[in-house]
Amino acid sequence: xxxxxxxxxxxxxxxxxxxxxxxxxxxxxxxxxxxxxxxxxxxxxxxxxxxxxxxxxxxxxxxxxxxxxxxxxxxxxxxxxxxxxxxxxxxxxxxxxxxxxxxxxxxxxxxxxxxxxxxxxxxxxxxxxxxxxxxxxxxxxxxxxxxxxxxxxxxxxxxxxxxxxxxxxxxxxxxxxxxxxxxxxxxxxxxxxxxxxxxxxxxxxxxxxxxxxxxxxxxxxxxxxxx
Numbered sequence: 001x002x003x004x005x006x007x008x009x010x011x012x013x014x015x016x017x018x019x020x021x022x023x024x025x026x027x028x029x030x031x032x033x034x035x036x037x038x039x040x041x042x043x044x045x046x047x048x049x050x051x052x053x054x055x056x057x058x059x060x061x062x063x064x065x066x067x068x069x070x071x072x073x074x075x076x077x078x079x080x081x082x083x084x085x086x087x088x089x090x091x092x093x094x095x096x097x098x099x100x101x102x103x104x105x106x107x108x109x110x111x112x113x114x115x116x117x118x119x120x121x122x123x124x125x126x127x128x129x130x131x132x133x134x135x136x137x138x139x140x141x142x143x144x145x146x147x148x149x150x151x152x153x154x155x156x157x158x159x160x161x162x163x164x165x166x167x168x169x170x171x172x173x174x175x176x177x178x179x180x181x182x183x184x185x186x187x188x189x190x191x192x193x194x195x196x197x198x199x200x201x202x203x204x205x206x207x208x209x210x211x212x213x214x215x216x217x218x219x220x221x222x223x224x225x226x227x
Contacts, residue, residue: 033057
């Protein structure tokens with residue numbers, strides 16, 4: 001697991017660093033908000049441990065920039081000595097996932113790091129994205145460019161399989177099996193469903209994601225392709 005510590009108190013940062021490293025984690029550390037934000041944007045971490053009071057950019061602003069400007073969803077644990085409800089609400093509104101009051105036990109911090117990383121991995125498996133098209137396998141929500149799209153179960157299964165195999169040409173028979181298993185309907189059904197899916201997924205938007213590869217099958221991609 002890769003963890004980033006953004007903490008200006010060197011003693012606290014060193015204690016967290018050594019403890020997490022002893023658990024086998026790969027750890028980076030930054031002592032100010034500017035350096036921490038740069039690392040958080042340019043590298044991939046499973047969890048970020050973020051102090052609220054930082055020189056340069058404080059924890060609230062850093063988390064806001066991470067979420068709103070960089071569109072990073074990495075879990076963030078906020079560390080602070082401020083324990084009022086307003087402080088906590090401000091932290092959560094900025095995009096913080098968890099909140100830990102100083103002083104804290106390293107064992108508890110490590111437990112929270114583990115829980116957040118596992119939760120994020122589970123969420124990543126259930127959420128698919130190709131370009132500006134998003135699909136959630138758990139909630140069955142589909143959106144493109146932020147616009148919600150309502151699909152019936154057949155179209156949802158068809159789109160989900162295409163998005164689970166992005167950029168790859170998929171044969172008609174493989175698509176039919178993914179949607180209908182051993183009982184595919186007549187030969188025109190897939191073509192009809194794909195046409196309906198295109199009307200909802202592609203037509204209202206600036207470019208197509210679903211492409212026909214003549215003689216081979218179909219492909220869903222945000223890379224340039226011609227029908």
